[in-house]
Amino acid sequence: MSIDKETVKKIASLSRIAITDAEADAFVPELNQILGWVEQLGEVDCSKVEPMTAVIPNKLRLRDDVVTDGEIRDKILANAPIADHGFFAVPKVIE
């Protein structure tokens, strides 16, 4: 299946990446080339195969349900482009 410019724009939108018309045009052949190449996986009969979930068998551990950190608000905000009143600040989202 090949993808067109509209699909590229939709993927970019889902990816939250702004792209220009010219960039969308450039992505069409590139993505088609890569996706065309990965489609060879369809040749492999996987009807009796489970998808990989863990590459090395490893049980997920449980830990005690207790607070293990906290009191680090300033550290968490230290790299924020804008932090106000102890919060991350973003453009207004509700009119």
Added chain:
Amino acid sequence: MTEIYDLGIAGIRSGIADGDFTAREVAETFNARVSAAKPLNAFLVETPEHALAAADATDKARAAGETLGKMAGVPIGMKDLFCTQGVETTAASGILKGFVPQYESTVSANLFQAGAGMLGKLNLDQFAMGSSNETSAFGNVISPWRRNDGGNSDLTPGGSSGGSAAVVSGRIAPAATGTDTGGSIRQPAAFTGITGFKPTYGRCSRWGTIAFASSLDQAGPMAHDVRDCAIMLEAMAGFDAKDSTSLDLPVPDWEAALNSNLAGKKIGIPKEYRVENMPAEIDALWQKGIEMLKDAGAHIVDVSLPHTKYALPAYYIIAPAEASSNLSRYDGVRYGLRDLPDGAGLQDMYAATREAGFGPEVKRRIMIGTYVLSAGYYDAYYTQAQKVRTLISQDFDKAWKSCDLLLAPTAPSAAFGLGEKMDDPLAMYLNDVFTVPSSLAGLPAMSVPAGLDGKGLPLGLQIIGKALDEQSVFNAGLAIEERAGFVAKPEQWW
């Protein structure tokens, strides 16, 4: 007398222990090498004061008669994918410009705990996505190596751990950390004539390592030789409750158990790795490797890994899919770049920030990942790729019934020139043909320098082992190292 900068980890360690020189002299030597190496563009941040402080601590501990750590007095280069407290960490991406971690990654913390100092943060492919270090937002790393044709064209050090490979091969750092998702330790090690080791998935904690593809990412050492890699991996590895895939196992003493006698070991030669258009020199090197392992007492057997040809396409679905999820955190809200056009709302801010901050290859992979995970395509692409991954892993399991280790080339060519492959993403992806299958299966693998091509450039051989059997990989690597007698070094032109 050997110059200090020619020494690796073991040499520095014993020199300090014997009082031949102080850790401070070592740090000063390498700090000077670092500041003289700017033409290579290998460092994004230099931290000479960190190296000196660790050295002084080592000298003080030695004077007090304390037991020194495994890495005591060894100043290392740190791939800029590891978060380092108080030191800018960008993963070579514009989107993290100015990001100063408030915490230390487990791997770097382990190394510092073992006495290592840090010379600086090393350039890499942006978010470790690339095989030539050409996707960095802060410029290419230039390999210390040059072809012997007098052309002096700039070569790639490989990628994504290109800065790490460049500084270790140029004797600018005695060792450096790397990370390997589909070959990012092994291929650059091969391209620059050094030794690089990717351990079993889960040996090194991923906590504080900037994520690319979480089911594949593994940290490992890049160093002069097999012994140095064993010492450094011991310092890096270990259980970490902060990483849910960390293996809760003791770290073996790999260095103490090094043994290049391979009597009784069976080495498999995977026939599917004889790819079309393989350069004769690579094939000849592989043959030479077989002879070296036979000489060390190993028995050679032919094995088949029938799904090898599907490893790369599966990888280029799985890795971008995981990347598209992992990189969704870069949104201009919590850290790094924010691009807020006039009058823009929240969604526009996300899109503008990500447009401005990510490089072309990162965008390409996020887009591919988003597509293969999107409604209607998930099963056809992503689930199918994960099933093929199961088959690739089972191929290895079957091979282990007739052998203990596999021998293959590390890369299908020697280092190529900067700019030669950047126009064709697919051609670049094919560079990882020999390293990706073992990454998909989470197996330990290493690259050992084994010879030079006709143009005087290093070539590496790769040894792949069973899960958790790093020791056998180290031992076979040592057997090759002892027989290859690889001593070539790049001539200093920078």
